Amino acid sequence: MNQDLVSYYKDRAKEYDKVYLIPEEQQDLAEATRIFQELFFQKTVLEIACGTGYWTEQLSKTARSVLATDINESVLEIAKRRNTSGKVLFEVADMYRLTTETKYDALFGGFIWSHIPLQDLDNFLHKMTSVLKPNAVIAFIDSKQVMGGSHDSKSIKETDDQGNTYQARNLENGTTHLVLKNFPTQESLIQKLSKIATGIKYIDLEHYWIVSCKMKAQQ
DSSP: OOHHHHHHHHHHGGGGGGGGGOGGGHHHHHHHHHHHHHHTTTOEEEEESOTTSHHHHHHHTTSSEEEEEESOHHHHHHHTTSOOTTOEEEEEOOGGGOOOSSOEEEEEEESOGGGSOGGGHHHHHHHHHTTEEEEEEEEEEEEOOOTTSTTSGGGEEEEOTTSOEEEEEEOTTSOEEEEEOOOOOHHHHHHHHTTTEEEEEEEEOSSEEEEEEEEOSOO
16 A cells, blocks of 8 residues: 555544534434445455454444454554444455455455545455455445545646545644545446446545445456
């Protein structure tokens, strides 16, 4: 994973959960939680880039088990304090270099798709197929561009030659970071996921998008 992004989330760890307290996003969070708890019911879930464990805790309430991974040990220390009913194992791991003998029947990524460079998406998805069972459930959630919100079009400060967009983000410690934050269209998500999955469903919430699908039986 991009080291600038790793450094940013390490510095942001203690303040990160404030993003889940935004009043106007509570309805979306509740609906997303309902969707994922139903989708991952009794599944063995591999969670990538779990961060401080907000979604880990929600998934653990209905999943059979969760392996929650993140490249930053600092955020995992926070995640481990959550009530996960003994169903969760935490592991420091780079999602681009995941190696496991176990194959999982579900994959979840919360607010990570937007941080993957456009030119790396195909390789990332191919890597995920190596750790999943055929017909595994796959789901992602991420931010939409909402006028007047923290992710409106005015938040984009830079665009690179590959079309990746970047935001300038200020942390409470006084530092400013230029952070990769892409906003994919429904069409681009379906186009990418159709290479590895079937039954793709796109859910358009007010502040977030959700996409779910099943990995193809044969790759």
